[in-house]
Amino acid sequence: MIAIVACAIAAFAAQTPQMPATLGIGRPAMPAEISAWDIDVRPDGVGLPPGRGAVTEGETIYAARCASCHGKTGKEGPNDRLVGREPGDAFPFGRDPQRPKTIGSYWPYATTVFDYIRRAMPPNAPGSLQSGEIYGLVAYLLFLNDLIPADAVMDATSLPKVVMPARDRFVPDPRGGPKSVNPRSRP
């Protein structure tokens, strides 16, 4: 009986192929295909394209493409408020639900502003802004938040160097999981 079972298992095993390291499905991605889609920008500046934009150039583009949703100076809405600092660069957001999470008060990385505009703004024509225009817009928004001077120019070198007030306010999630069983609540 045991021998029969053993035979059956062996036969079954013989019929189940090992999963190969690769299956040979799909095709190599061409460098041009990758660069056409690879638009992300990291905080260290990797991914930032050539080009540059000044605060004054951004001001013009902002008025034409952004102000109708974000307000004349980035504070008026009706959509997300972009401009404003907390007194002393405090971070009272857990205590006060009324505080607006602006670029100057809440965003930890300046590069994210570039990345997001390039991805998604303006909502009625995403992807329509050129790199230089985006650099200019980022410069203008950082200027309005008192983070760079009025004569600043943003490019792949200068943008990653802008240190945001909220950069060190973000902490890893401490709630843990099955590997760190905690019999109490982890709120």
Add this chain to the structure above:
Amino acid sequence: MKVSRRRVLATAAGAVALGRTAAMQSPAPAPAASDPSKAPGRPARTLGQRAAFEKPQRITRGATGSQTPHQDLYGTITPADLHFERHHAGVPEIDPRSYSLLIHGMVERPMMFTLADLKRFPSVSRVCFLECSGNFNRAAPPETTPQQLAGMTSQSEWTGVMLSTLFREVGARPQATWFLAEGHDAALLARSIPVEKAFDDAMIAYAQNGEAIRPEQGYPARLLLPGWEGNSNVKWIRRIELSDRPFMTREETSKYTDPLANDTARIFSFVMDARSLITYPAYPVTLTRGWVEINGIAWSGYGKIQRVDVSTDAGRSWASAKLQEPVLPKAHTRFRHLWKWDGGEAIVLSRAVDETGYVQPPRAELLKTRGPGAANYHLNPVTGWLVRSDGAVVYNQEAWG
């Protein structure tokens, strides 16, 4: 098993008496031909439809979201057309014939996969919940339904290819610790995800409840991260880039972070903690005295639901509810508890406990850590319903802060 028509009718009458579903409460359609046994029924058709009497509906939250009508559902699977939606630039229409998924970055072989390619890989199916991390309303008034309170969690059987299979195909380098997942919507929505999750249980899903994924859920393919906040389960996925650090996108920094009372904010708080929702009795039901089967769903992003406690005396005492088997990890689990309502005012609560021993916290405990300014993300307090002495059931409102 043969079920007599009389019994079916009696059950239906009971459901009406209990005011079980919203559909049952809307004006009844004109009576059907009085006796269906006296005339032939309609012929077969190529696509089924709900009974004319059943009209469950999502409710929309502006243009960017809609909620599942939990009070109208049974068991644990959400019909695909009632699965909640949340999108950041509308629902794109993607032709599956031109769809491709690019995987590149810290890999040996950057590759493109068509939808047909993805379907050629060994496939897997799993049932799990998907919940928006903003699935709570601090300011919910008494007139709040389960759909309005927690309608941004839904459950499906998902089918697709394990992300680990694809990562082996492209040769993910050991130095890669994060990957960017990017959708093909008008927001090119992007999130950074730890590679660890890819080798745990992440999938690229192309099917939902036995058919192609619905457009609102990411047609033709989406990232599925069982147990993790909805936003990180990137829909309409077209690109994955492996890296040795997170990308710090707008969503994961300025939006889906959780401010705390101590002047910091949690970042990359992916896992949805244990929660439960009583779906009956709930607003706008009116109870009649006698036996009531309290029931609802409980779920945890950390694994299986171990227990659900139910209280009918505002939390002074708790009893363990019955759990519907099979209890699956990271999945809505139906719980039921029989209760005899004697006509007095009562507060009915539920509290989930998951397999890690985590106990769904009371609101005060969450408030202490998260602060009164907490965003609506990852709020999972014990909630329940107030049964008034006239039988009217309303949301048991508790002030936040």
